[in-house]
Amino acid sequence: MARPKLHDEALRVRLLDEAGRLLSEEGPAALSMRRLAKDVGTSTTAVYSLYGSKSALVRAVFLEAFGRFGARLDAVPRSGEPLTDLLRLGIAYRESALADPHLYSVMFGQVIPEFEPEPEDTEASLSTMNPLVDAVQSALAGGLLIPADAETIAVALWAQAHGLVSLELGGHLPDGFDLARHYQDMLVAAVRGWFRDLA
Amino acid sequence: MARPKLHDEALRVRLLDEAGRLLSEEGPAALSMRRLAKDVGTSTTAVYSLYGSKSALVRAVFLEAFGRFGARLDAVPRSGEPLTDLLRLGIAYRESALADPHLYSVMFGQVIPEFEPEPEDTEASLSTMNPLVDAVQSALAGGLLIPADAETIAVALWAQAHGLVSLELGGHLPDGFDLARHYQDMLVAAVRGWFRDLA
């Protein structure tokens, strides 16, 4: 009938890996379809037959990145103390972002013009918030916090961490400002804002 | 000696205005040097003789956008009550961002690959934080907050607002989550986290 396929699943994975590597090590500008094909030792046609477009390729990287990111947060050891866990999650959040800034900017910034997340991709980003929701719910159940929607509090805490990391990566913080030195205190304050009683 | 210049300051301003308009109304992808030149009725050479590169052109838009953004925050009427003012500033922050999302993403995201802010551009972004610092200092002077560096608290509050707005604009919030409904409470909690005594 036909010749056997070279553009197979193994190649798909290799392309995805190399795309992630290019992004991580050389940034968004380095990720071109031609460059990717050459680095993997195939042709641009292969990338198109497997992914269809650069947008779809980057979406695969995007989803993979959120998967890893969520896994890192899930791997944070829990203490049973919800407030401690919230702090740990916040610290792990920053560490994960700083470990691969380019991937973080693919997830949350739109540094690759060809790709913009679809509405259905929103749930991927929620993998970063779900561990938070659990800890907030525990804290609420323990009566430590102002009675409020757990999702609301989780979004606020997520935004606090994301905002700090995003400003840091974007180079928007004041000159000489050492975020590492204040980050924990900021997280503590962010959680403390929802305390029922001041501690 | 020579012929008079057509590529003068008036054209420079028209180019800057049109670049801002293109960005605001059609997004980053619409801003190309050819398109910009055509819309203004000149040639690409003109843009290059006046700005030198797309990077420099976008930097001008970037600085202008921060100028307007800072002016909007400065224009927020002050009540004399620092906590009220912090809340007002936070609300104005979101309103300003939502009024022109594309410009906001040029300021804080890197949606135009050709342009990346230089270290010296950091101070431009601080125009968004300076009004905050003032209000925080007033609150500190009144003994309302935990004794801490005003800059630290201001950065934390800034990041809270930026994080929320950034997640909202990026479409990362949970389905059906109405940020407008919770935004004020979140700001209150963020400030409350630095209270000396719980109120």
Add this chain to the structure above:
DNA sequence: CTCGATCCATAACGACGTTTCAGAACCGCT
């Protein structure tokens, strides 16, 4: 071994940022 179907690498297309280049436009001078 031939045929026909299938796949794939090369080359092409339009658009991009940027630069080159030939000529048009102007001034001072005779």
Add this chain to the structure above:
DNA sequence: AGCGGTTCTGAAACGTCGTTATGGATCGAG
């Protein structure tokens, strides 16, 4: 007025990008 030389300008060229068309290569079936 006419000319020379300098400066400025728009059009075209270059290399790269995402994407697509194409023609040849490769295989199983008969």
